[in-house]
Amino acid sequence: MKRYLLAVLMILLLVAAGAASAEDVTLEFQQWWEPELPEGSFRAILDEFEAANPGIKVETISGPYLTTKDQIIASAATGTMADVVGLDGAWVNVLWKQGALASLSQAMMDADYDDSELAAQIRLAGQTYMIPIANFIYPVFVNLDMLAEAGIEPPTTRAEFAAAAIALTDPDNNVYGWAQPLSLEQPNGIQNDTMSWLWASGGSMLDEMGQPHLAGNEALSDTLEFLKSLHDAGVVAPGSFSMKENEKVEEFVNERVAMIVNTLAHFTLIRERNPDLNFDITALPAAEGYDGPRGLPYASWGIGISSNTEHQAEAWKLIDFLTSVEGNSKLTSIANAFPGNVNATPDFITTDPLFETAFEIFQEGYLANEFTGLPAAEELMRQMAEPFQFYLEGDIEVDELLELAQAEWEDIFE
Amino acid sequence: MVGSRAHIRRAKILTWVALLLGAGFAGLPVLWMVASSFKSNLEIFAYPPALIDDSFSFEAYLAVLGDPAQLRFFFNSYLVAIFVTICTVVTSILAGYSFSRYDFRFKRVFTLLIIGVQSVPPITLMIPYFGLIVWLGLYNSYAALVLTYMVFTLSYAIIMMTGYFNTLPRDLDEAVMIDGGGSFVTLWRILVPISLPGIVSVGVYTFMLAWNEFLFALTLTRTNDMRTVPIGIHLLMGQHSFEWNQMMALSVLGSLPVLILFLLFQRYFIAGMSAGSIKG
Amino acid sequence: MKRKFLPYAYLSPTLALLAALTIVPIVTVFLYSLVDNVIINQNPPVFVGLDNYAEVLTNRKFRGALSNTFYFAIVSVIAHFIIGLSFALLLNTRLIGNKTKALFRVIYILPWVFTASIIAILWRLLLNPHGVINFVLFELGITQEKLEWLSDRDLALNAVTFINIWAGYPFYMVSFLAGLQGIPDDLYEAGRVDGGNSWQLFRFITLPQLKPIIISLALLDFIWTIHQFTLIWMTTGGGPMRSTEVLSTYTYKAAFSSHEYSIASTLAMIILAICTFVGVFYVRNQRMADE
Numbered sequence: 001m002k003r004y005l006l007a008v009l010m011i012l013l014l015v016a017a018g019a020a021s022a023e024d025v026t027l028e029f030q031q032w033w034e035p036e037l038p039e040g041s042f043r044a045i046l047d048e049f050e051a052a053n054p055g056i057k058v059e060t061i062s063g064p065y066l067t068t069k070d071q072i073i074a075s076a077a078t079g080t081m082a083d084v085v086g087l088d089g090a091w092v093n094v095l096w097k098q099g100a101l102a103s104l105s106q107a108m109m110d111a112d113y114d115d116s117e118l119a120a121q122i123r124l125a126g127q128t129y130m131i132p133i134a135n136f137i138y139p140v141f142v143n144l145d146m147l148a149e150a151g152i153e154p155p156t157t158r159a160e161f162a163a164a165a166i167a168l169t170d171p172d173n174n175v176y177g178w179a180q181p182l183s184l185e186q187p188n189g190i191q192n193d194t195m196s197w198l199w200a201s202g203g204s205m206l207d208e209m210g211q212p213h214l215a216g217n218e219a220l221s222d223t224l225e226f227l228k229s230l231h232d233a234g235v236v237a238p239g240s241f242s243m244k245e246n247e248k249v250e251e252f253v254n255e256r257v258a259m260i261v262n263t264l265a266h267f268t269l270i271r272e273r274n275p276d277l278n279f280d281i282t283a284l285p286a287a288e289g290y291d292g293p294r295g296l297p298y299a300s301w302g303i304g305i306s307s308n309t310e311h312q313a314e315a316w317k318l319i320d321f322l323t324s325v326e327g328n329s330k331l332t333s334i335a336n337a338f339p340g341n342v343n344a345t346p347d348f349i350t351t352d353p354l355f356e357t358a359f360e361i362f363q364e365g366y367l368a369n370e371f372t373g374l375p376a377a378e379e380l381m382r383q384m385a386e387p388f389q390f391y392l393e394g395d396i397e398v399d400e401l402l403e404l405a406q407a408e409w410e411d412i413f414e
Numbered sequence: 415m416v417g418s419r420a421h422i423r424r425a426k427i428l429t430w431v432a433l434l435l436g437a438g439f440a441g442l443p444v445l446w447m448v449a450s451s452f453k454s455n456l457e458i459f460a461y462p463p464a465l466i467d468d469s470f471s472f473e474a475y476l477a478v479l480g481d482p483a484q485l486r487f488f489f490n491s492y493l494v495a496i497f498v499t500i501c502t503v504v505t506s507i508l509a510g511y512s513f514s515r516y517d518f519r520f521k522r523v524f525t526l527l528i529i530g531v532q533s534v535p536p537i538t539l540m541i542p543y544f545g546l547i548v549w550l551g552l553y554n555s556y557a558a559l560v561l562t563y564m565v566f567t568l569s570y571a572i573i574m575m576t577g578y579f580n581t582l583p584r585d586l587d588e589a590v591m592i593d594g595g596g597s598f599v600t601l602w603r604i605l606v607p608i609s610l611p612g613i614v615s616v617g618v619y620t621f622m623l624a625w626n627e628f629l630f631a632l633t634l635t636r637t638n639d640m641r642t643v644p645i646g647i648h649l650l651m652g653q654h655s656f657e658w659n660q661m662m663a664l665s666v667l668g669s670l671p672v673l674i675l676f677l678l679f680q681r682y683f684i685a686g687m688s689a690g691s692i693k694g
Numbered sequence: 695m696k697r698k699f700l701p702y703a704y705l706s707p708t709l710a711l712l713a714a715l716t717i718v719p720i721v722t723v724f725l726y727s728l729v730d731n732v733i734i735n736q737n738p739p740v741f742v743g744l745d746n747y748a749e750v751l752t753n754r755k756f757r758g759a760l761s762n763t764f765y766f767a768i769v770s771v772i773a774h775f776i777i778g779l780s781f782a783l784l785l786n787t788r789l790i791g792n793k794t795k796a797l798f799r800v801i802y803i804l805p806w807v808f809t810a811s812i813i814a815i816l817w818r819l820l821l822n823p824h825g826v827i828n829f830v831l832f833e834l835g836i837t838q839e840k841l842e843w844l845s846d847r848d849l850a851l852n853a854v855t856f857i858n859i860w861a862g863y864p865f866y867m868v869s870f871l872a873g874l875q876g877i878p879d880d881l882y883e884a885g886r887v888d889g890g891n892s893w894q895l896f897r898f899i900t901l902p903q904l905k906p907i908i909i910s911l912a913l914l915d916f917i918w919t920i921h922q923f924t925l926i927w928m929t930t931g932g933g934p935m936r937s938t939e940v941l942s943t944y945t946y947k948a949a950f951s952s953h954e955y956s957i958a959s960t961l962a963m964i965i966l967a968i969c970t971f972v973g974v975f976y977v978r979n980q981r982m983a984d985e
Contacts, residue, residue: 035649061636064645065653070950074633077547077733080553094953099736156783174461174824174840185931238823241845241934245653247822251461256824265654273456379951389935393847426789433790436781437801443860446826447816458819463826467928475847505707511982512704522977524705526970529913531716533919534723537946538962541733541955542722565715569912574869576980577910578950579898581876581903585815597700617867628924644809651811658819661812669807673800676807679919680799682875 019401025314026057027131029302030072031086032065032333033301041334048322056314066186069094073348076306087302089372090188093241094402095304096124097375101179105125108315118323118343122302122373134256134321134337135266138192139281139296139361139371146175150230154240154282156198161259161285165235177235179257181243182226182389187381188245190373192297193261194388198223199295199368200284206370212409214230214402216385221398224289224391231392241389253277263299264358281354283361295368296361301337338362382404383408451475451662458658474663483638484664487646491668494556494642495624500564502571502620505564510575511601515587532569536629544633554636561626562634571616578603578612614682618675625672643668671675727957734953746960756961758936759944766855766926766940767919773859774915775908778866783896785867786874801972806864814928816856818844844930847937854926854938861925862918866911872899873907913976917969941965 034042044166046058061082063071069091075081076098087095095101105127122130142154150168155161165177181189195205203219206212214220230236237243237257249266251257253273261284270277283294303322305315321327328344331337338359339346348355365394371377384405391401445465450458454469478484512518513525543562552558584606587600595603606613628644635641647664650657726732727746729739750756763870781802785795805813820827821843831837860948877900885895901908923942926932932939932947949958 007693032653036652036654062638062649063632064648071633073950073953074541074544077541078548078832079830080548080636081543097736097953098734182933183931185927187931194538238840239842239845241842241846242818242850242930244650249655250455252462253456253822254459256461263654269655273454278882288712316796358542367939376952379953382951383573384949386933386936389933393935422789427786429784429789432780433798434786436784437798439860440804440864441801443816443820444808447808447812448819450819459822461829463829489859505711508704509708512701516701516704518698518701521701522981524709525971525977525980528708528712529713529917529967529973529976530970531720533917533966533973534720535923535942535945535965537942538723538949538958539719539921543715546718547902561711562716564711568711571873571917572708572915573910573976574907577906578872578876580906581873583827608876611875612869615868615872619865622806625807628809628811640863644811647809647812656815658815661815665808665812668809669804673803676803677796677800677985682872 001302025055026059027084027311027312027318028061028082028317029058029084029086030068030075030082031059031085031301032063032068034060035064036064037334037341044160045322045330045334049318049327050284052321053314053317054197056317058318062077069148070102073098076308077124079308081306081308083306083311083315085304085306087304089132089300089302089369089379090374092122092130092373093124093301093375093377096129100307101129102307102309102312104129104131104305104316104319107305107312108243110313111316111320113316113320117325117340117343119340120300120367120380124373130302130304130348131319131340132302133328133340134301134335135298135333135340135367136337137298137358137362137367137412138196138261138263138284139295139358140284141252141260141266141270141279141281142256143252143258143264144278144280146255153255154280155259155285156283157285157288159288162230162233162235165230165259166233169233176237176251176257177259178230179243179248179251179260180240181245181248182241182385183244184242184382184385185360186244187378190381190384190388191298191369191411192245192263193248194224194227194384195285195370196261196295196297196368197227199297199370200365201290202295203285204370207348212406212413215399215406217341217402219287219401224388224398224401225382226287228392228398240392242319252279253315259314261297264338264355265299265336268352281357281361283365294365296365297369298338298367300340300372301335358407379412380409383412441559442547447662448666448687450660451666455658457462466505468482474657474659475667477657478664478667484646486639487641487643488668490556490640490673491625491642494559494563496622497556498559499617499620500568502564502567503617503661506568506571506575506616507601507613509568510579511597511605513572513576514579515584515597528569528572531565536566538627540633545629547634553634554640556640558634559624559631559640559642562630563620563627566627567620567623571620574616574619575612578609582608604676611682614679620681621672621675700793713873714718723842723959723962727963730956732959733955740867742956746956748958750940750957750964755936755939756944759939759941762851762919762938763940763942765851766858766922767916769855770858770862770919771912771915773855774863774866775912777859777863778911779791779904781863781867782874783900785871802867805861806868808861810861810924811928813861817860818929821853842844845934847935847973850930850938851936854929857929858922858925862915865915866943869907869911870904873904877903909976909979913972920965 050057064217072085072095074082081100083188117133120132121128145153146168152164152167155164168177169175179328180193183189198205198220201219205214205220237251248260249262252260253270269277286294303319309315322331323341325341325343328339328341332339332344332346333348336348349359371380374380387401387404390396391398449465451474452470453467457467457469485613513521535573546556547553587603590600590604626644628648630644632645646662695744695755702916718958728741728743732740743925754916785802819825823840824843828840841849843849879898882895885899926938927943927946930938932943945958945961948954948961
């Protein structure tokens with residue numbers, strides 16, 4: 001009898017212990033997306049994941065976008081990094097160098113995963129470290145009323161754009177054709193509003209080896225000369241050298257700027273802020289005579305796994321869910337983004353005519369953001385922005401600008 | 415040297431003009447902040463700008479106050495700031511007394527040390543400091559924030575307290591000592607009551623710093639239930655766009671309790687309140 | 695014997711806290727400045743001696759940042775002192791009723807109660823080319839064009855210095871208000887009996903009496919201003935064309951943008967050296983006061 005009781009107790013204990021250990025996996029997920037999305041909507045998606053994967057809980061650690069990279073670096077250096085992290089293409093390289101990211105190629109192999117549905121993977125040294133799960137492309141937004149008043153069509157070439165910008169500008173009424181944010185705090189204006197012109201005409205800022213190719217790059221110097229001609233013509237909104245992305249949009253929303261290069265992520269915002277604004281989107285104008293596919297700058301919400309995680313398999317399950325047709329459709333629907341899974345269909349693509357246009361632009365062009373995965377990408381942009389400002393002020397010539405930037409970039413690439 | 419009536423009147427008018435000019439310099443930008451908190455995000459950037467326009471509403475305030483996470487930020491900010499203020503004030507009174515009234519072997523070394531501690535840019539200290547806090551098991555706790563802000567504020571507080579004590583004549587405490595009071599008694603019974611204005615100003619400074627610090631508050635905490643108001647403000651700065659009016663509303667709300675506190679304590683700055691007691 | 699031990703006892707809470715929390719990080723940063731490959735690098739650190747210092751000190755951009763920093767700090771400290779003291783004296787006047795003064799005290803302290811990033815954002819709105827300041831200047835006929843306060847290299851450094859002056863003077867004002875309460879009335883009475891006018895009373899009584907506080911404030915504010923990061927970073931980011939680049943923004947970029955943590959640590963040590971140099975003057979002054 002006694003023995004029997006003991007055995008039962010032992011079994012009970014073992015079962016209890018087993019149950020406890022099975023439900024004890026909590027994944028920490030550090031990202032900046034939760035505050036960006038409608039309240040509670042991101043949690044709802046994670047709840048679905050938890051329901052589908054009993055035994056795994058996801059705890060979100062949310063912070064402001066601007067400090068997320070610094071926070072991940074600091075947490076990786078102190079061993080407190082979350083299991084799963086949201087990533088921007090500009091951060092991957094440094095975190096990889098730091099050894100903070102686990103190879104996703106390995107995780108995919110362990111999980112026997114078929115990656116054919118993924119739209120893109122960010123690879124370094126042959127291994128995947130980030131998977132973009134939501135993409136925001138940057139077409140040109142045009143104010144249709146202002147264009148109609150000036151009697152012009154949305155421009156398709158650089159010459160047309162310059163002509164349109166001149167026609168639209170009226171400084172006495174504080175109206176300008178274009179805005180170019182070149183803040184040195186957030187130098188992503190170099191990526192979105194500067195290099196994008198190069199990519200839209202099939203150009204590249206890197207050579208075949210993936211090394212900087214600025215000095216002696218004719219397509220690039222043409223692009224920068226074109227942009228300077230806009231500044232010299234006085235059609236660029238004032239305050240350019242300290243303007244940030246969010247202020248560029250506010251200028252557009254207030255109808256003081258007629259055309260901007262801008263992310264699709266702003267659709268809802270623009271409509272909310274100024275419901276009367278009549279705007280459309282169009283592909284970035286190309287150089288005269290170029291009729292190849294146009295590179296489209298984009299920003300991604302990417303995802304990666306910490307190299308220190310004790311729950312790699314579970315972490316991969318979360319990524320698997322967020323990149324699956326179902327999970328990815330839901331996330332990109334609430335984020336107004338293009339999906340990271342080629343088969344996912346966010347609902348807005350069929351219900352919103354502007355997104356339909358965007359989708360056409362997206363299909364005719366290709367995703368081009370050469371800064372993704374580069375070392376110290378943000379510093380590269382800044383080292384371009386600084387001499388570019390000197391060039392726009394007339395202190396230096398375009399060749400000097402490119403040589404200066406080339407030297408700085410080579411330093412960083414070393 | 416009693417001035418004539420006309421003289422006093424002229425002085426009064428001049429004082430009023432100066433006061434109003436100063437108030438414009440200090441207050442107009444803040445007035446603009448308050449005005450912006452009642453505007454729509456569209457109107458904040460409108461040209462020509464207006465102080466109040468059609469979009470006037472309390473929406474931003476409702477959005478901020480309706481968010482339980484933000485209310486928690488407020489609670490945390492109070493808790494941390496009050497603890498930091500009390501601990502810093504007590505510690506700095508003791509240290510300031512030591513520096514002001516004693517001569518000892520390592521005085522200059524310690525003074526330099528206290529200045530030196532303050533002289534390393536916090537940004538560069540962040541990673542090793544973060545590591546230390548994790549190692550001490552304080553990560554994501556109120557204690558981490560309180561101790562950290564004490565480190566930030568102590569140097570300032572001690573140097574200021576030393577400065578205030580130095581302005582007080584020494585015969586004061588010596589009189590007590592001769593009467594047989596110990597140094598501790600002298601400090602609490604004589605110097606502290608006289609230095610209340612100085613202590614309050616150190617306290618106000620400490621409270622402000624703890625209330626407004628962002629970088630370490632963010633780094634040393636992980637979950638939203640430990641975070642403070644400045645993080646709440648930063649969370650309204652999105653990747654692509656800012657909620658301008660809500661940021662302004664949150665700042666205005668955050669400043670109110672601080673201002674009320676200052677109003678309560680400002681009687682210590684009223685001329686003549688304590689001066690009478692120092693007839694040394 | 696007991697008296698010898700007392701000052702240390704009063705200092706012990708401070709020393710314990712500082713020793714526990716600052717020695718390790720500061721020594722770590724110092725060691726980082728002597729090696730290469732730290733934090734953002736998986737290779738083992740390599741000892742490079744003073745190479746990092748040589749690299750920083752010979753860099754043209756560093757020297758530009760250094761001179762901007764001194765301009766920013768010195769102008770800020772002087773303006774803080776003048777405005778802070780003037781406001782404190784105004785608020786201390788007996789010509790105005792106490793209730794009125796209470797109101798003005800609260801208004802005058804306003805710039806102090808906001809977190810630095812909100813101050814930066816507020817001033818970006820105010821100084822926007824289409825912002826209210828340009829609007830007022832334009833309507834009053836003072837300017838004919840839209841001034842680009844933060845993106846014109848001839849204006850930007852003065853603009854951020856002005857913002858810092860606005861944001862920082864209440865610290866002085868409150869400290870002086872407190873300090874003024876400690877000046878015994880009989881000093882002024884004696885001064886008046888001797889026939890001193892207001893300026894002389896201020897010059898020969900107020901200023902000397904406040905001297906310990908003035909010196910402490912100036913020292914602290916200098917260090918504080920050298921470390922001012924958020925205000926500059928969020929308004930101009932060090933631009934345009936490096937015209938507002940200061941040591942703190944330069945250090946931040948080295949640490950978190952170029953990811954050269956050793957260089958950032960080296961800069962930190964240079965800033966420490968500058969502040970300690972100023973600190974030595976303070977200590978000397980203290981010693982003279984003691985004697």
